[in-house]
Amino acid sequence: MTRGLLIVFSGPSGVGKGTVRKEIFDTPSHSFEYSVSATTRAKREGEVDGVDYHFISREEFEKMIENGEMLEYAEYVGNYYGTPLKYVNETLDKGKDVFLEIEVKGALQVKEKAPDGVFIFLTPPDLAELRKRITGRGTDSPEVIEQRMQTAREEIEMMSLYDYAVVNDEVHHAAERVKNIIKSEHFRVNRVIGKYKEMLEEFSV
Template identity: 65%
Template sequence: MHERGMLIVLSGPSGVGKGTVRQAMLQDDFRDFQYSVSMTTRKPRPGEKDGIDYYFRTKEQFEQEIADGQMLEYAKYVDNYYGTPLKYVNQTLDAGRDVLLEIEVKGAMQVRAKCPDGVFIFLTPPDLVALKHRLVGRGTDDIATINKRIQQAAQEIKMMENYDYAVVNDEVPLAVKRIERIIESEHLRVPRVIDKYRNMVN
């Protein structure tokens, strides 16, 4: 019988580069990740595709998923819902594949309560000035929204204590390597492998 996959949760402030780091991880040959596409009610940004970057849904559709108990986690962030469909995550873990979630901080805390054996990684900016430059450079938000995101980021960074690891995203390739080392180590932790060896000696 194969081992159940490991749930890896990557989150951090808006603009820290979660999506860029996630894409770099999935392009690396380090491990066979399955990225769990999140669902959101925000409008697609240029180049984003439904079912690849996000499942784009209306507010009414998203709230029906919540009512049906079909969300592993969800949060409302800057007037939009974000969340993770439950069924797909469980099926993938049961098949023995690692699942990578890229989600907001509030959603990660819901997952932590339901999946305490997950690996929770907080991606941080070098500092808030660098974060603001990234948000401005992205060119997708007006200055009022950017300032709102910076204030939110300061609050989210205080929640880092609820995570297992903190990784600075100063350069994407370095951040990816740090995360890969964490995952490699987590797969070797005794609580994750002990049952296999108990079966072996019995």
């Protein structure tokens, strides 16, 4: 069986990854599985364990890191966020695509471990818009905001390590683009050539 595609959806903080991801998964026609991240941060109002995140303790998280059970992880504002490896591998082995929505630092770890994944970077319409999104919450100190800006600059430079850059001008359009990319990636020659070579051998007998 052909292994599923590992889709890594990422982008700067505040760009709207979660909103676009929800739009993608609200479409009945999608054919990939969402990998729920694990985190040590506190559950927020309305969040459901196992749906929004697997909420686990710092101790459990660090044990999973030690045992190599995290495909990627990062510490962000004092909390761990990561992708448990087991679910990802089991789903790919079933021939299903797995969709990860993760931070840039995590995506770079996945890139090292699984370079044949599809790496999609969500970008703001322009940087001024990104600044607005970063400062717009209005509850943070100038230092925190400047730190977020610097992170955003670095993250946009990291874009070069991705396969695709999708602009988040409108959530609906961004979601369509991502779904199209996933469809098209299934036709990449390096993903299907093996199947054709087998056919060719059968025919030559």
